[in-house]
Each structure stands twice: as C-alpha cells, then as structure tokens.
Amino acid sequence: MKAPTARSLVLDPQALSLLLRNDRGMVTRIEAARRVGVPVRVSALTVVEAAYGKTDTARLHWVLSRLQVQDVTQADSLTAVQLLSDAGGLHGHKYAIDALVAAMALRVPAPVVVLTSDRDDWSRLCGDRVQIKDV
Numbered sequence: 001m002k003a004p005t006a007r008s009l010v011l012d013p014q015a016l017s018l019l020l021r022n023d024r025g026m027v028t029r030i031e032a033a034r035r036v037g038v039p040v041r042v043s044a045l046t047v048v049e050a051a052y053g054k055t056d057t058a059r060l061h062w063v064l065s066r067l068q069v070q071d072v073t074q075a076d077s078l079t080a081v082q083l084l085s086d087a088g089g090l091h092g093h094k095y096a097i098d099a100l101v102a103a104m105a106l107r108v109p110a111p112v113v114v115l116t117s118d119r120d121d122w123s124r125l126c127g128d129r130v131q132i133k134d135v
Contacts, residue, residue, distance in 0.1 A: 006131070007109040009033045011042045011067070012101065014117035015135045016050040019063055026135065029115065030066075041068045041108055043101040070104050079103035087124040095121065102126050 009030075011019065018026040033040055047069065051060055080099035084090045092099070098118070102125040105112050112130045116122050122132050 005036070006033070006038050006111050006113040008105070008112045009038050009040045010101070010105045010108070010112055010114045010130070011040065011046060012114065012116040012118065012122075012135075013046050013049040015115035016042055016046055016063075018135060020050065020055060020059060022059075026115075038113075039068050039108075040066075041070055041104070043070050043104045044072055045097050045100055049097055070108070072100055072104070076100055076103040076107070079106065083125045090124065095125075098122075099125055102130075105130055 015026060019030060030040055042064075047060075047064065077100065080096070080103045081092070083099045083102055084092055084095060087095075090099070098121050102122065105114055106126065106129060110129075113133055114122055114126075114130045115133050115135050117135050119132050119134060122130065126132075
C-alpha cells in the first residue's frame with residue numbers, strides 16, 4: 001500500500017539554513033513539494049536558529065515570503081512540555097526549541113514530513129507521528 005501524500009513539509013534549522021544558502025538539493029526538494037501543492041512550513045523559532053550574522057537579509061526575506069512561517073502558540077508550549085516529558089524527561093533548556101518546533105509540526109495538517117539533520121531528537125519527540133527525512 002502506498003504511503004499517503006504529505007500535507008505538510010516542515011523544515012528544521014539545518015534544512016532552512018541550506019535553503020538560505022541556495023543548496024541545490026534543498027531547493028529541488030522544496031520546489032518538488034510546491035509543484036504537488038504541499039505547503040512548506042517553518043516555525044518562527046526556526047528562523048531565529050537558522051539565521052546568523054552572515055545571513056543575507058534580502059535572501060532571508062525572499063525565502064520566508066515563499067514559506068508558511070508558523071507562530072509559536074501557548075498550546076505549542078504546553079505540547080512541548082508534554083513532548084519533553086514523554087521523551088524521558090528531556091531538559092527544556094537544551095531541547096526547548098526542538099520541542100516547540102515539534103509541537104508545531106504535530107498541529108499542522110498531517111501527514112507531515114520533516115526535513116532535519118537531527119533524526120534522533122525528532123524521533124524522541126515525535127515518534128512515528130511524523131515522517132523524518134534527512135537533509
């Protein structure tokens with residue numbers, strides 16, 4: 001049986017960073033998602049984590065204009081607390097942003113594909129509720 005088509009593509013900070021650097025592979029993946037009508041989503045927190053001093057501001061604004069930037073909600077914060085607890089009591093100080101981005105990924109239309117450089121964290125936080133693809 002064929003897996004259901006993704007309804008959301010979520011980028012982690014490394015995936016967004018690659019997109020900001022115009023990485024050919026990442027650009028190709030994003031364009032493929034767009035062609036089939038899958039929204040590409042990124043948490044507002046991911047933007048902060050992916051951008052750094054050498055990030056081209058104009059490029060950042062252009063890339064973000066083509067993505068669905070998701071706000072962090074109070075519900076996300078409560079879900080993140082539960083995800084950290086369910087993952088064996090991960091410490092919020094180290095995993096706070098990952099947990100909040102995971103909470104956002106769990107509230108957008110499923111099935112969700114997450115492009116990440118950190119498969120272990122996503123597996124611990126979301127289990128099989130998202131499909132994890134390495135960047």
